Amino acid sequence: MSSLDASQIKVTGEGLTEGTTGKKCEIYFTGAPIGELEKGLTTRVDGPQKSEIIVDFEKENSDGQVEAYYVPIVPGDYKITVRFNGRQVPGSPFKPKVTGQPVSAEKLISKATIHGRASELGKAYSVNEFVVDCSRVKPVIGSLKVHVKGQERSSAQLNLVDNKNGTFRVLYKPTSPGMYEMDIKIADAHIPGSPLKIRVTEFLSC
Template identity: 25%
Template structure:
């Protein structure tokens, strides 16, 4: 069962707001429609007897309404619908949205858009509802007093944000406006395309295939859902520029393939697929198969290699052991490094002498952020040990007298101390 039309998207007071319900492929069942909100809705329901129903409703008070559509006591896809009804008359009708880019906005950076008021009289307000349902006030700055205003806020997280703009408490047309915040890896579901014979037709008992091109869509969660008279075996695997999806239907009839990226339908989704052939399974009613993929960012040239980012704190790393104080020429010396409380980052260990690099430096990860470092220097020379965690430097190399001991705690806070050794090498370890 599917619902479509302006009436499940927006409405106006005092006028008929309409939408259609399509249930031809759903089989026999009970269909229920309700409209709840600030005022009671006058509801009209017309069954055209061809698998299509028409619904009209009229309300007198502007605000947010909930349109719920159930089939056999279960919500149909996307139900309940949130519909914002604007006043049919009044100053709020003069408001117009301008310069609003609704997707690909990074979190943590200011987002600004413009509302044209055309000298509408009243108190203008704006707020944003974040994905965690927190409500923040949007700053309003006049550009041309009485004509246009700039509205600015900083999204703090990724996901869909809803912006409400009201005049004397009445929402402007199409309010709230959805803003897609993509974070560091910007996600654009509109860049996705799906092609292949499997989206056009199918035969029961045979594998049907189609391709989903995710190039330039960014990283996100790709969800493919098949609804139809039978549960279809469904799987997907990665290609250079996207993913190939395969499914096998068991009963003839119409199937719907919904392709979503981070919860947003790709262009053309859901796809209606007629399937022919013998009945091999299924109960004739709607059954669902789903596959989810943690899709990586891809370009037209293939997969993007994303460099990981680490946030480990070097000040919480400690080092201890006899090898920090002295060594015997030609024999291995060792010390330990503990990063267990510092978080994940890149550990770099270097041993250097006045004669050049150390011939042998070995770092072994023992688990839980504990490392054993060993080195071997053949001659009696002066040397230094360097330990770095991440990109943050805590000090520069410090020369010390031969008599000064190195100590065994927090060498990261004073790395580059002199030790009684002879040689140097540099080793980089990725945790």
């Protein structure tokens, strides 16, 4: 358990007071080592459209700050809640005002691509794998979310692996043959090609 408490965490940046649709609204965190921040920090952005704060826990900038941002796609009044170890940090909730025209999430993520035979054809009772490439999606407006469903009484174990280079491995293990549907989304918007229609068979030919 961390010996630090929320009162020691400092949050700064223009993104706490204002922002523009479709652009990075920057935020910075200090007051704890990166490892402690990654374990204890939670954020939430509420407003006309839910947004996600993207935090770079890999490194600190030259001022010893951990950099983060969010990309709102709808103008209006937002509320940012920041907690550390379950308690709100000083100044939270922050209430930025976002201006600009509404931006299409689909347009922002239009450069995401899907690669691999297993995105169309899979083998039952086995782990199937394909790749989602989001490396050309800039700025990142949210994390990748994957959901799969099969026909009645069919399901698939699902695992998403972040390769830390903008690409993701999607692994799924169907419990039976049949047709499966897989949603792949960023910021609640389907990436190109989603939802996938995957035919799962008992045997795959080479």
